[in-house]
Amino acid sequence: MTAAPKLTVVGAINVDLTARVERAPGPGETVADGELQRGPGGKGANQAVAAARLGADVRLIGAVGDDPDGHGIRQQLRGLGIDASGVQTSTEATGTALIVVDASGENSIVVCAGANADIDADGLDIAQGAAVLMQLEVSDAVVDAASRAAGFFALNAAPARPLPRGVLDRCDLVIVNETEYAQLPEVHDAPLLCVTLGAEGARLYRHGTLVAEAPGVATTVRNTVGAGDAFCAALVCGLLRGDDETGALARACAVGAAAVADDASQPALEPLDTYGVTR
Template sequence: MSTRLPAVTVVGSINLDIIATTDRLPTAGETIGSGILQQQPGGKGANQAVAAAWLGGSARMIGAVGDDAQGRMMLESLAAVGVDTSDVAVLDGDATGTALIVVDRDGENQIVVCPGANAAFSLEGVEFSADETVLCQLEVGLPVVMEAARRASGFFVLNAAPAMDLPAELLERCDLVIVNETEYELIPALAEAKLIAVTYGKDGSAMFEHGRKVAEAQAAAVTVANTIGAGDAFCAALVLALRAGLSYAQALAVANAVGADAVCDPSSQPALAPLEAYLAGTACPAGPQG
């Protein structure tokens, strides 16, 4: 593994997460009392950029916030962990994106996302270099993701979440696609992707080349506090590990360990150890497996 982690540019969403923690999730039409409310930085894009920075990568965020108090808080939280925010647009007239989240005692959640500024920005004036890895998700407009795929000349990664039909041009450009098992089933075209990582929660993760499994890794057994940011931490760790030269199996194992550490933390953007600590098995009790 290279001692110098690659530069990662994340093109994606920046949200304020408003989280209500309850004993169980409500059913349709049901009101549940005794919830505990908290607000914290979130958004799949911002979560992944923050995770990359914590893990030791050089992280740059491309996205947008509103010209409001929530947007200023999001920019401050990104900068505080070392994420470069110089290409985050501050849009007058658009509110900062917001996610309304209900989490139960087992860490399961229901989420409604109000995109706000995430749906209104463009890549005008943004430059990509050949040596940076570009990581996108689908919480921003598909045209922005397509434009990033066309303009980025380096390693291009798509976390295809939330699930939607994907243009063939986008899939062909992806050097790596990352999804969970539900998203994998909802997007049939992914079966022929050149390289795809699929997460299975407590059952670990696997790597497929053109539909053929080429590697897998077990998950660490942990007590779940919150699943919101775990997948995003996994994405950042997998990208950094692969680009640092680890094998598919090693990279999956390290990413599983990072995801397990993240799921133990109630924050959407948990503090993480350097990637090398997960590789060595010293960052959390369970350590990487597989």
Template sequence: MSTRLPAVTVVGSINLDIIATTDRLPTAGETIGGGVLQQQPGGKGANQAVAAARLVGSARMIGAVGDDAQGRLMLESLAAAGVDTSDVSVLDGDATGTALIVVDRDGENQIVVCPGANAGFSLEGVEFSAEETVLCQLEVGLPVVLEAARRSSGFFVLNAAPAIDLPGELLERCDLVIVNETEYELIPALAEAKLVSVTYGKDGSAMFEHGRRVAEAPASAATVANTIGAGDAFCAALVLALRAGLSYARALAVANAVGADAVSDPSSQPALAPLEEYISRVAGVGVNPR
């Protein structure tokens, strides 16, 4: 058995995405016909682990699925992407998490998440090495995220989505918090965080230290097919780029390029090029240095 550390260890959600694609999103109480239905692997945690594995060849997933056909499909999909699933729990009596998603022709979406097994797992028996990079989100129980923060001593990253009030202990432990502009506004405490990355869609992304903007990078051009997994791909790429030693601005540019490829792919777990290719691709892009 290899003792080589995974590039990223992700503690987070694993879902089956059930996606209906329509011309436009329904309003309250409205029924829209003519949709196209598909099912595919998803969940913010699994999406980030798969993105990391596709970018650099390795990732470790810590989470849970139900003891059902959907759970077996999720495990097979993660393993096929190169993700180590040895610490994914299979919970008897719980259904695998499910996300019900409606996507319009412009790639905008509405999502309802049914957590299932994501709400029922713990970190009992899971170990973290001192050098391990850990990435969490908030589609699993906050106690699990707090436990991961307490038990891991390496580089710790929180994708604070969905947005909730963050305990001071958790925020202080984060070496990096990643959010979109809406989440940044909904979590005022982030203005005091040591390092926060904020995405602005077509306006690119920026890095803040204790509320002070210290770097930014423009968005990469993209044809939007699906925005569901783009933020997750951005998270994985940003963490990997920073851990590779890139400056804040260059790491943001790389993550923007990965996110652009992700929105061009209809999958929640899009095909991606190796990280080195994105680093080369943004070499001439104008960015605001750190």
């Protein structure tokens, strides 16, 4: 049996308010067929929960408010076996994402950062040399501090923005989608770069040279919100436990497909080996 990888995830923790509609409203338009769902989200929490469900030993670092949402999220994380002792308590409200998902699974999102913008970069409490996965929904100071502490540093460069000085030099793995790849030419020569292609799968490049690729997995699309986060968690967990790059990429694509077939931003996932690799 493969040993569980140890992973520290640093990033945003939100409450997701999701309205499922037949079609999203246009500018100035109201649609009245919405079905409201409320649940945990945020790219940091989504990746941590996905990694834990895939079988990793996970620590989450971020911030929530001293409010019912923050308390509920802490309880949920403990229930999943995630170490949330590094989640700071902010005087700001727990972050909130307002999400509209249409019948095809496409989404539009407005994020109200709240406590996520109040994370103390000097108090991240990352074990020196830890394997770290993070995203760009937090401040530059937090990104920089996490990259300096990490022994293995994986950056999901989403949402796309210019990276803090020196961070790219400390990245062992960068993960982007096609849009982010076009917006961030500076990552094209990363030591290891994963570009996700939606239903077409994903590719892995080493200093710009293609080293692995995997096809997409056919599925019924219900919600794309947490799919990228589940993919990131699966790819990093696979690489950390020593899977070969092609196998790790293929499993990550299968996990991403399972995620889009689930209504939740934090989809129900099985252990990583459940997602077999077809040779």
